[in-house]
Amino acid sequence: MSVTVRVPAKVNVRLAVGGARPDGFHDLANVFLAVSLYDEVTVRPAASLTITCEGPDAHQVPLDRTNLAARAAELLAARHGLSPDVHIHIAKDIPVAGGMAGGSADGAGALLACDALWDLGSSRSELLAICAELGSDVPFSLVGGAALGTGRGERLTELAVGGEFHWVFAVADGGLSTPAVYGEFDRLNEGVEVPDPAASPELLDALRTGDATALAGAVANDLQPAALSLRPSLAQTLAAGTAAGALAALVSGSGPTTAFLTKDADAAEEVAEVLRSSSVCRTARVATSPAAGATVL
Numbered sequence: 001m002s003v004t005v006r007v008p009a010k011v012n013v014r015l016a017v018g019g020a021r022p023d024g025f026h027d028l029a030n031v032f033l034a035v036s037l038y039d040e041v042t043v044r045p046a047a048s049l050t051i052t053c054e055g056p057d058a059h060q061v062p063l064d065r066t067n068l069a070a071r072a073a074e075l076l077a078a079r080h081g082l083s084p085d086v087h088i089h090i091a092k093d094i095p096v097a098g099g100m101a102g103g104s105a106d107g108a109g110a111l112l113a114c115d116a117l118w119d120l121g122s123s124r125s126e127l128l129a130i131c132a133e134l135g136s137d138v139p140f141s142l143v144g145g146a147a148l149g150t151g152r153g154e155r156l157t158e159l160a161v162g163g164e165f166h167w168v169f170a171v172a173d174g175g176l177s178t179p180a181v182y183g184e185f186d187r188l189n190e191g192v193e194v195p196d197p198a199a200s201p202e203l204l205d206a207l208r209t210g211d212a213t214a215l216a217g218a219v220a221n222d223l224q225p226a227a228l229s230l231r232p233s234l235a236q237t238l239a240a241g242t243a244a245g246a247l248a249a250l251v252s253g254s255g256p257t258t259a260f261l262t263k264d265a266d267a268a269e270e271v272a273e274v275l276r277s278s279s280v281c282r283t284a285r286v287a288t289s290p291a292a293g294a295t296v297l
């Protein structure tokens with residue numbers, strides 16, 4: 001008996017960051033879009049909680065209880081007085097530590113998979129509460145599609161998307177630590193009055209109408225200056241994708257993955273080919289959005 005769940009990566013088409021809160025987090029207006037790069041999380045009964053991972057970046061994935069998939073199994077089991085005795089296998093295709101919520105995806109995937117394996121029938125709101133406890137981006141990995149995240153990003157309002165968007169993701173060598181990027185954001189904004197974070201009506205309209213050109217004019221990531229400050233070479237990656245014909249170029253979340261919006265699938269293939277044959281990234285992947293949230297296969 002095993003259960004497999006497929007979970008998407010995300011890109012933030014608007015990541016508006018407010019000032020640091022007393023709890024160390026930042027208030028956000030975070031417009032998430034799920035993209036068609038997926039991890040698959042499989043759980044089966046075992047003598048104790050163990051994790052394995054396969055995929056090109058598997059060696060970078062922690063296989064201990066710091067992995068969000070393990071923490072998800074533990075939290076769900078604890079709520080039901082169970083012992084989290086499962087083997088979790090992650091088939092990893094989402095770039096690791098790349099700002100695409102790969103770790104969050106595995107947390108949401110393991111949660112949904114264990115809920116099915118243990119036949120708990122948890123409600124959506126119970127699962128979302130556990131997701132929020134696991135991390136700010138984990139609720140969105142469960143929900144997928146498109147959503148505005150407020151609070152620290154965990155309070156979601158689903159958004160309508162009127163068409164398919166085509167993306168290229170340039171995968172960098174090595175990751176960037178999310179807390180380090182937020183720390184750099186604070187350093188760069190020292191003494192600055194940071195406005196309350198908000199998503200623009202233009203951006204929400206562009207999503208609703210499925211208009212790639214309008215979306216390209218509205219995307220923005222407030223963490224981008226901090227990511228570029230910590231990894232200046234990302235400026236060359238962004239410039240290379242723009243020169244290759246992308247409509248928009250931005251750092252994905254806290255980076256270092258960079259995201260390029262293109263007008264159609266052919267343009268995405270062209271931009272990806274140019275990036276792959278350049279020295280500005282490790283590899284480039286094409287994907288579409290929106291993608292479905294965590295799904296039992």
Ligand code: C5P
Pocket residue numbers: 024025026027028134135136137151152153178179180182
């Ligand atoms: O919620 P999560 O565990 O993914 O957050 C990782 C880190 O990112 C936090 O410890 C914090 O440093 C930073 N963060 C933040 N504000 C947010 C989300 C994350 O400062 N809204």
